[in-house]
Amino acid sequence: MLIDFYQRAKDIIQHASGRATPIRIRVLGILLAKQQAVSHEEIACVGLGDNRAIDRVTLYRVLEWLNKKNLVHKIASDDRKWRFLANITAQLHQHAHFKCSACKKIICLDDLKTEYKKALPDGYQLEEIELTVKGLCVACA
Numbered sequence: 569m570l571i572d573f574y575q576r577a578k579d580i581i582q583h584a585s586g587r588a589t590p591i592r593i594r595v596l597g598i599l600l601a602k603q604q605a606v607s608h609e610e611i612a613c614v615g616l617g618d619n620r621a622i623d624r625v626t627l628y629r630v631l632e633w634l635n636k637k638n639l640v641h642k643i644a645s646d647d648r649k650w651r652f653l654a655n656i657t658a659q660l661h662q663h664a665h666f667k668c669s670a671c672k673k674i675i676c677l678d679d680l681k682t683e684y685k686k687a688l689p690d691g692y693q694l695e696e697i698e699l700t701v702k703g704l705c706v707a708c709a
Contacts, residue, residue, distance in 0.1 A: 573597040584637045591622065595630045596639060596654065605643050605651035605665070605674035643674060644698050664699040670708035677701065 577596035581588040598614050608627060615621050631652055634640040643651040643665055651674055664677040688694060
């Protein structure tokens with residue numbers, strides 16, 4: 569039930585030492601319920617309930633705040649849109665993503681082992697990695 573996701577979102581935000589505003593709770597609750605990476609537009613379509621829309625700028629600011637607090641992953645997509653996925657562990661770590669070519673679902677690949685640092689020339693420092701593996705998910709294969 570969606571109300572359970574909102575309570576969980578509120579708890580997560582408060583645990584991250586953040587102000588649990590209704591819009592932050594709503595947006596994180598939507599992401600927890602979706603359980604896959606979704607775009608700004610997809611979140612906006614869900615809205616605030618009661619046929620009320622989420623203001624575009626407010627939604628952008630909430631997503632940026634959630635990202636800054638490591639409560640969501642911000643994933644670059646090949647369609648030039650950002651996708652957002654609830655970060656259940658609230659830990660920032662480098663990992664790859666899998667994008668289904670058919671249904672466009674994006675999931676985290678936490679167990680994909682790579683040795684990025686060894687691939688860099690001496691003296692180079694790793695700051696960020698964006699790796700997307702594309703193919704068909706179980707449902708579409």
